[in-house]
Amino acid sequence: MKRLRIGIFKLTSCDGCQLSLLNLEERLLEMFKFYDIVHFKEGTDRTVKGSFDIAIIEGSITTDRQKEEVFNIREQARKVITIGACATSGGIQALRNWASLGEFKSYVYPSVETIESLSVSIPVNEHIYVDYELWGCPVSTEAIEEVLVAFILEKRPALPLYSLCMECKKKAIPCILVSSGQPCLGPVTKAGCGALCTHFRRPCYGCFGPKEGANINSLAGIFEGLDIPERDFIKLLDKMNSYAYRKARIEGIHE
C-alpha cells in the first residue's frame, strides 16, 4: 500500500495539540507504516515538495503571513483537518477580539511598531474550507488516533456529538451543577475529554467548545439563579473557546 502523505502545520498556538499527536507514543510507530510525514517542522528537518493527502493544522491565524500560508496549504491538500481550540475557535488569544489590540500590544511590549498581529483571532474555517475539525484544548490523543485510522480506512471518524453531560452519566459522576450548584459548562459543551474536571470535582470550564445546538442562554438563566450575574457568565465562556461560545450564544438567540 502506498503511504499517505501527511503534513502537520503550526500557526499561533502552544504546541500542545501537536504533542497530543506525539503522545500516541509507541502507536506512533504503527502510524508510520501508513503515513509518510512530508512536512512537520517540530519533528523533522525533512520537507518533501508536493501535495498532501491530509494536512493537519494546529493554531489560529493571527498574522497576514499565516493567512497566506493556509491558502497555500488548502490548495495543496486533499483534506484539511484542524486540531485544537486555537484552530477550531481562535483559541485563548481570541480574547483580543473583545479588546483593543493597540492597548494589548502596548501592555505587553515596550515598543509596538515591530509587533505584527491581526486584531482578531478567528477559526481557520472562516478563512478556508476545512474538511474536519477536532475540538479540545488540547485535542485528545484518542481523537487524533481515530481520525488518522478513519482516514486510512476511508470512513468518517466516529467522535461524540453529544454534550459533556453524557460522559458524566456514563461514568456515574454525580452532577456538579445540580447537586452542588457549581457553575459547570458541561450542558453546553462538547464531550471528548472524558469528563476530566467533574471527575476531579471541579466544574467544566469549556475546553472542548460549544456543543452543536447548545442553548447557552438557558444555562445563563440557571447560573443567574446561582448568583452568577451576566458579566461573570461571560467570563466563564471567555476562555479557550471564547469566540465559539459567544457565536453559538448569538445563533441560539436567533434560532
Added chain:
Amino acid sequence: MSRRRVIKRDYISRIEGEAGFVVELKEGIPVGVRINVWEAPRFFEAFLRGRTPQEAIDFTARICGICPVAYQITAALAFEKIFHIEVPEPIKDLRRLFYLGEWIESHSLHIFLLHGPDFFDLPDAWSSKDYLEILKKGLWFKRIGNSILNIIGGRSIHPVSVRIGGFYSLPQKRELLRLVPEIERAFEESLRVIRWTAGLSFKDIKKEHEFVSLKGVDEYPLIYGPVISSSGLEVSMEEFITIIKEFQRPYSSALFSMISNFREDIPYLVGPLSRVNINHQFLPDEIKGLIKGLGIEFPLKDINMSIIARAIEISYAFYESMRLIKGYEEPDRASVDYEPSSGKATWITEAPRGILIHSYEVDEGGIIKEARLVPPTSQNLYHMERMLQELVKDYASESRHDTLKRDCERLIRAYDPCISCSVHLVAV
C-alpha cells in the same frame, strides 16, 4: 571591497515554535547575529487582567503545551504567597512529583525525538532503522512521565487538578504505587542513557557562562529556593525580578533579558545545564557514582552537552519519583481554604527549560490587576545569540558553509528553546 557572507535559516526545525537565525560575516568575522522570533504574540499578560487566580492557573498553562504544569504550579505559588497560604507537606510532595512527571516528559521529548538525531546526522527520530531502539526508549520514558501527569492532573497537556491551596482532588496512593515497578526499570535504564549521552561526540566549544538556577536547599531544586548564579549572585525570588532587565529587538516578538547588576551586558543561561552545574551535589549516590566513573566534571561548559544534563535530570526524576510515591500519604483534604486579599508577589520555579517567573498584583477580592511572566527561553535568547557569535567566530575559517549553518542550528536546538513560551513577557 570587503567580503560579506550570510549564514541563515528562516525556520529551525525540531524546536518548539517558530524561529530562525541570521549571522552576517564581514571578512570572516561575525558582525551581526540575530535570533529571529517570528512566532505571533498572544498577549497573555494583557487578558489576565480582571481575571481570577484560578484563571491564571488555567490560562497560563496554555502558553506551553510541553510545560503546562510549570506554569500552573508557579502561578499557584505566587498567589499562595499573596494570600499567605502554607500548603501541607503531602501537597508539596505531590506537586513535586507532578512537576517531575513533566521534567521526564519534556526532557524525553527533547533528548530522543528532537536533539538526539543531530548526533547521528539524521533529519528526525523516525527515518532510520538504526535509531529505532533509541526512539522506542524515549517514547517509553515519555509515557512514564505522562502517566504521572495523568494520574495527578487528569491529562498530561493542560492538566485540570491544580488549584490555589492544593489540588481539586488527590490521587490514591495505590494508583501511584502501580507505577513504581516500571519507574524502577526506567531508572536502571536511565543510567545507561546517561552513559550513552556522555559517549556522544561533541565539538569542543567550551565557554565561560553565567549559569543561573534556583539553589537547592536540601534537595535538587524545583519549586523552592533562592536564585543563585555561578559568579556568586544569590538573591530572593522577589529581588531577582527587580534586577533582570528586558529589552526588545526589532526582529523578535520575544523580549530578551539580562541581569542589570552584573558587569555591563552579561547574558545568562538558565535550564538543565545551569541546574546540574550548580546543584549536582544533591544527586543521589547511584547517579553521582556513575557520573564520576564516566569522567564527567562539573561545570559542563559546552551547550551541546545539555543533553547529558537532561539525561542526568531524567534519571534523578525517576529516582525522586519513586521516593515521593513510596512516602506519599493521602492527606485528609485536597486543598486548604483561604480568603483572598490584596497584594503582590513573585514566584519562580524550575520549568524543564529553566527558571520561570510569575509576578502578580491583585486587588482585595483577589482579582488580577497586573501580570508579568518571564519564561525561560526569553531569558536564554541573549545568551543564544552570543554563543552563536562565538561559534561562528571560532569556526568560520575552517568550516564549510553548510557545516557551519548546521552547527549553528544544532547549537540553538541544544538549548531546547520553547519559542511559543518566549513570546510572552511584559515590561513594567
